[in-house]
Amino acid sequence: MRKQLMKGNEAVVKSAILAGCRAFYGYPITPATEITEAAALYMPPSGGVFLQAESEVASINMLYGAASAGVRVMTSSSGPGISLMQEGMSYLAGAELPCVIVDITRAGPGLGNISSEQGDYHQVVKGGGHGNYRTIVLAPHSVQEMADLTALAFELADRYRNPVVLLADGFIGQMMEPVEFPQTAVEPRMPGWAVAGTKETRGNFLTSLVLDNDGLEKHQLDLEAKYRRVEECEVRAEEWQTEDAEIVLVGYGIVARILKAVAAEARANGIKVGVLRPITLYPFPTKNFQRLAKTARVFVVVEMSNGQMVEDVRLAVNGARPVEFFSRVGGNVPSHEEVLGIVQQQAGRILSEMQLEEERMTNA
Amino acid sequence: MPSEMVSEYEVSHARPKAFFARFERKDELQHQTHYCPGCGHGIVHKMVARAIDELGIQDRTILISPVGCSVLAYEYFDVGNVQVAHGRAPAVATAIKRSRPESILISYQGDGDLSSIGTAEIIHAANRGENITVIFVNNGIYSMTGGQMAPTTPLLQKTATTPFGRSAQNEGYPLHMSEMLATLDAPVYIERVGLGDNKQIAQATRAVRRALDNQVRGLGFSLVEVLAPCPTIFKMNPVDAQRWVRDVLGKIFPLKVILDRTKEAQPRQLPEPAPALDRIPKILGVANEDLPEGNPAAHDEKAVMDLRVRVAGFGGQGVLLLGEVLAEAGLDAGLEVSWLPSYGPEMRSGTSNCHVRLSRHAIDSPMVMNPDVLVAMNEPSLRKFYKSVPAGGWILYNGDAFPADCEQDDIHVLACPFTRVADELGDARACNMVMLGALLEIAGVLRDVNIDAAFKRLVKSPRWMELNGRALAKGRALYIESCQEVCNAY
Numbered sequence: 070m071r072k073q074l075m076k077g078n079e080a081v082v083k084s085a086i087l088a089g090c091r092a093f094y095g096y097p098i099t100p101a102t103e104i105t106e107a108a109a110l111y112m113p114p115s116g117g118v119f120l121q122a123e124s125e126v127a128s129i130n131m132l133y134g135a136a137s138a139g140v141r142v143m144t145s146s147s148g149p150g151i152s153l154m155q156e157g158m159s160y161l162a163g164a165e166l167p168c169v170i171v172d173i174t175r176a177g178p179g180l181g182n183i184s185s186e187q188g189d190y191h192q193v194v195k196g197g198g199h200g201n202y203r204t205i206v207l208a209p210h211s212v213q214e215m216a217d218l219t220a221l222a223f224e225l226a227d228r229y230r231n232p233v234v235l236l237a238d239g240f241i242g243q244m245m246e247p248v249e250f251p252q253t254a255v256e257p258r259m260p261g262w263a264v265a266g267t268k269e270t271r272g273n274f275l276t277s278l279v280l281d282n283d284g285l286e287k288h289q290l291d292l293e294a295k296y297r298r299v300e301e302c303e304v305r306a307e308e309w310q311t312e313d314a315e316i317v318l319v320g321y322g323i324v325a326r327i328l329k330a331v332a333a334e335a336r337a338n339g340i341k342v343g344v345l346r347p348i349t350l351y352p353f354p355t356k357n358f359q360r361l362a363k364t365a366r367v368f369v370v371v372e373m374s375n376g377q378m379v380e381d382v383r384l385a386v387n388g389a390r391p392v393e394f395f396s397r398v399g400g401n402v403p404s405h406e407e408v409l410g411i412v413q414q415q416a417g418r419i420l421s422e423m424q425l426e427e428e429r430m431t432n433a
Numbered sequence: 434m435p436s437e438m439v440s441e442y443e444v445s446h447a448r449p450k451a452f453f454a455r456f457e458r459k460d461e462l463q464h465q466t467h468y469c470p471g472c473g474h475g476i477v478h479k480m481v482a483r484a485i486d487e488l489g490i491q492d493r494t495i496l497i498s499p500v501g502c503s504v505l506a507y508e509y510f511d512v513g514n515v516q517v518a519h520g521r522a523p524a525v526a527t528a529i530k531r532s533r534p535e536s537i538l539i540s541y542q543g544d545g546d547l548s549s550i551g552t553a554e555i556i557h558a559a560n561r562g563e564n565i566t567v568i569f570v571n572n573g574i575y576s577m578t579g580g581q582m583a584p585t586t587p588l589l590q591k592t593a594t595t596p597f598g599r600s601a602q603n604e605g606y607p608l609h610m611s612e613m614l615a616t617l618d619a620p621v622y623i624e625r626v627g628l629g630d631n632k633q634i635a636q637a638t639r640a641v642r643r644a645l646d647n648q649v650r651g652l653g654f655s656l657v658e659v660l661a662p663c664p665t666i667f668k669m670n671p672v673d674a675q676r677w678v679r680d681v682l683g684k685i686f687p688l689k690v691i692l693d694r695t696k697e698a699q700p701r702q703l704p705e706p707a708p709a710l711d712r713i714p715k716i717l718g719v720a721n722e723d724l725p726e727g728n729p730a731a732h733d734e735k736a737v738m739d740l741r742v743r744v745a746g747f748g749g750q751g752v753l754l755l756g757e758v759l760a761e762a763g764l765d766a767g768l769e770v771s772w773l774p775s776y777g778p779e780m781r782s783g784t785s786n787c788h789v790r791l792s793r794h795a796i797d798s799p800m801v802m803n804p805d806v807l808v809a810m811n812e813p814s815l816r817k818f819y820k821s822v823p824a825g826g827w828i829l830y831n832g833d834a835f836p837a838d839c840e841q842d843d844i845h846v847l848a849c850p851f852t853r854v855a856d857e858l859g860d861a862r863a864c865n866m867v868m869l870g871a872l873l874e875i876a877g878v879l880r881d882v883n884i885d886a887a888f889k890r891l892v893k894s895p896r897w898m899e900l901n902g903r904a905l906a907k908g909r910a911l912y913i914e915s916c917q918e919v920c921n922a923y
Contacts, residue, residue, distance in 0.1 A: 071724040074764050074772070083717045092532055114716050116707025118531040122524070123557035130521035130554070134528030137515045142528070160518050244799055245757070245772040247764050252721055254713035264513040264529070266536020268492040274507055276516035330798035405802055
């Protein structure tokens, strides 16, 4: 396969259509707009539907409609628009309708600004809408992953009849890298439960409404069982030189790229550093953390948020090891030097700890 | 009573085929619906079901159940059923219809649903002329939640949320949605009917059927507003409630055909048939056979090659394009590349910059904080980034003279009025390519064939192709000249 230089936002659309997506509804917003534009360009000639909706509220409900009709469907937005979609995401999860929502994050709260931030983690990963539900969340850190994880998102959405969010910061959406695509397209197939206006599907019914308490409790327990299966089967994470790492750097999206560069330099200076990069933010790679907690001495979480994913890391590590946190927000990016400084500081701390331990051993 | 009349009477009471035989929610009370005695929904449901029967569209029909008393409409209609969020039925119906054009969509909505929380969705569905049928049941009150004000509630009417009566100053006037929608160019048919007496009901039956028939014929957006009684909330018996609809609600919302373009309307075009699946990669421009093979140069695998460039200038100077040509040429040369733009509000005015990396190995971070080469296309950009260039690095500066206070030890500088040079070549906008020429000569990692390939992909106009070629050559020459000057100085 040959590679071509492409923005992450454009790669998402091409991958989606190759994955059988045949409907796109969206509303422009920086830094996600190229997705809507590319969908406008490529969806109609591919036999799909493109419509610029009147709002993100309408977009997400159009996803509800297309998904009901058994069509692979996608939308994209950024923080302010994703906020407006939360109602619809709750309904989609409740009615168990598959769809893919791409969130190219910017800085908040409110209008914030249009630079990259990772402050939407809680909203997206924990489910910002009402009620007990989960969305699967994938976090690409390269343009190639924007393409690959988009295809995976559609597979997971259908497999679990659940909304899947592709959560990428503005850098990942805006940057260009070489990318390659599969040379065969997935054939759009209508699932048996769809409501498509045909004799075969006439008896089908889709809703998130379950009026009696026992019925709704059962529905929720079924959803919970589904989420457990997702947690069991769909965890994805990348580990880079973690086998002997004393310091494990943790980050996703653009931050993970910076962490790899820092880790490479620190390794070259003899510091045992590794990188753990969650690819699925839900389900969270808890087991990776628990395994590494046995060998590593400290986890350093770096985020472009005020400390959101770090909560999940702390839950996963559960006090077994210290979890340090470093962040830049407002559109600023943690610099190589800043993170390297923290690594060196931690390395120094670990060294003195080890010396203390040795002394204690000797004295004993 | 003559027998035909009896017969007609019996026929009108027969269960339409489009209704389920049983109402599952009230197993022991099969003769009842969940609606209150005298409620308008039961009558409207039956009109819709009979129209479905008469048009023979039961298999094709999808009913969108809203939020409101008719939230359970799916319990009655033996058609495809989708229940949706409050006010969003037109958006949901839009998407189903767009993907399944053969289906018949009924967006069944109440006055709170359609004229309050869902105003945006109904206006835009109507304005797009979606080929759907909207049944808008207006009883002037929020019934399901227990009698709060609706946008259609009459002035002075006391409700749970207007305990002193609706005042125009505080709550505004009864909203005439059908008239508002009729100002749009796209809808084909909007009629307001009532359930105020039998004559009105007969007209309502005809209107509902027409609205569905329009969709079957592909004409576009049709809406029937039905004024309906709610005896429970108005604390009236069904007869008085019906009379209230005719004498009070009907005066505020006159019954009439508000819009009828069905005669001149052309059936909406159906989408083009989908292309063959194996054509999709080609349509997307990702088919291998359409992508360039590239011109990788033979190189020493062990040799370190890692070029980090930061390009900065004013928006409009071609900052991003300079970087893109560099990255594209790097890819053509078989290198790993990354291009990261600043995409902030500065795009519209002020400064713009991008990070470019070319490497023989996988690129970890695409961010270039310490560039080997800084291309500063104006003085503010120079001042912003000059300190980030590490020892041994280069600064290409677009200006007559390099500011003395920006000079640093161990940093190479090529300062030149590149914009003026480009202007002399034919267009000041080619400044970026002159600077790229100098950059390429400094970096020495790419061959002409790589640059040509990048231009072929990124530059469409033959004039610019030619100009860019000359600009690059000029840039290379400027660098070589500057080196000679340095040599001569020694």
